Amino acid sequence: MTAKAIHVDGLSKYYGDVKANEEVSFEVETGEIFGFLGPNGAGKSTTIRLLLGFLKPDKGDARILGYDVTDGDALVEAKRKVGYVPSGSSFHEKMTGDAILDYFESMRGGERRDELADTFTPPLGRKVGEYSTGNKQKLALVQAFMHDPDLVVMDEPTSGLDPLVQRRVYEFLLDETDAGTTVFFSSHILSEVEKIADRVGVIRDGEMVGIEDIDEVVSMSGKVLEIETAGRVDTSAFEIEGVEKVELEEPTEGGETRLSMVATGNYDAVMKRIAEQTVVDLSVRETTLEDLFMHYYA
Numbered sequence: 001m002t003a004k005a006i007h008v009d010g011l012s013k014y015y016g017d018v019k020a021n022e023e024v025s026f027e028v029e030t031g032e033i034f035g036f037l038g039p040n041g042a043g044k045s046t047t048i049r050l051l052l053g054f055l056k057p058d059k060g061d062a063r064i065l066g067y068d069v070t071d072g073d074a075l076v077e078a079k080r081k082v083g084y085v086p087s088g089s090s091f092h093e094k095m096t097g098d099a100i101l102d103y104f105e106s107m108r109g110g111e112r113r114d115e116l117a118d119t120f121t122p123p124l125g126r127k128v129g130e131y132s133t134g135n136k137q138k139l140a141l142v143q144a145f146m147h148d149p150d151l152v153v154m155d156e157p158t159s160g161l162d163p164l165v166q167r168r169v170y171e172f173l174l175d176e177t178d179a180g181t182t183v184f185f186s187s188h189i190l191s192e193v194e195k196i197a198d199r200v201g202v203i204r205d206g207e208m209v210g211i212e213d214i215d216e217v218v219s220m221s222g223k224v225l226e227i228e229t230a231g232r233v234d235t236s237a238f239e240i241e242g243v244e245k246v247e248l249e250e251p252t253e254g255g256e257t258r259l260s261m262v263a264t265g266n267y268d269a270v271m272k273r274i275a276e277q278t279v280v281d282l283s284v285r286e287t288t289l290e291d292l293f294m295h296y297y298a
């Protein structure tokens with residue numbers, strides 16, 4: 001049986017009294033994009049640093065590409081096949097981008113260096129101290145992929161990038177995973193995870209609170225309906241099978257009532273019930289990870 005790209009079982013890490021990770025378990029399949037989602041301080045960077053062997057776990061197992069990250073020799077082997085984009089890359093400020101890439105190339109190869117420099121265009125001839133945050137991030141991406149790794153672990157990879165470059169990164173990652181590379185990335189941006197990930201793990205207070213398939217999340221959660229009606233409506237009007245989270249705002253001074261709900265099917269019954277009202281405004285949208293996020297964090 002081939003090893004999972006990432007295998008984490010019961011991983012726990014404490015900084016003194018501070019719980020950073022507790023009993024975190026998940027697996028990432030080869031070729032998938034796994035989004036690791038949570039707000040600031042949830043424990044994402046700690047998991048990533050444990051995965052790359054920068055920190056030792058207090059408890060639990062972590063394997064990347066089948067290699068035990070707590071075994072020094074295995075970790076060295078693994079790192080030849082793994083790329084890493086740290087959070088807020090901290091390259092040596094006095095070195096040029098080219099010199100930094102030379103250094104990484106000497107350690108583990110760089111057969112894709114030129115191609116990636118063309119894709120992300122960091123100003124390689126300049127010293128990193130003169131780089132903008134976005135340029136540092138571009139250099140980090142070239143560095144992480146230039147040895148053609150099997151697995152790339154990224155801590156908030158698109159922070160500091162403008163929307164156009166972000167899009168280029170998303171397209172690049174999707175192409176890479178089509179070609180068999182596995183991508184694990186952390187984010188606190190829900191729309192980003194939703195755009196590119198196959199699955200998402202949600203971390204809260206150091207604990208994994210949910211692992212969901214993106215397609216299932218979207219199809220399971222149905223449509224969000226927001227309605228504004230003239231006059232009062234009671235939430236009981238929408239006590240219909242397949243309608244959930246009916247919320248009512250206080251009527252405005254003009255007497256309009258705003259209602260929102262999530263419909264997971266049975267749309268005909270919902271629409272008929274809506275048609276009984278005097279509808280001033282109506283919007284329908286797919287549920288997003290934002291809604292999922294609220295589900296876990298509310």
Ligand SMILES: Nc1ncnc2c1ncn2[C@@H]1O[C@H](COP(=O)(O)OP(=O)(O)OP(=O)(O)O)[C@@H](O)[C@H]1O
Binds near residue numbers: 018019020043046047
């Ligand atoms: N070196 C450290 N010493 C003490 N506490 C730490 C240390 N590093 C992280 N923590 C704490 O551990 C918890 C998890 O932090 P971590 O950086 O892993 O979260 P994160 O989800 O990556 O957050 P962010 O999105 O802000 O980077 C937080 O409470 C944080 O304050």
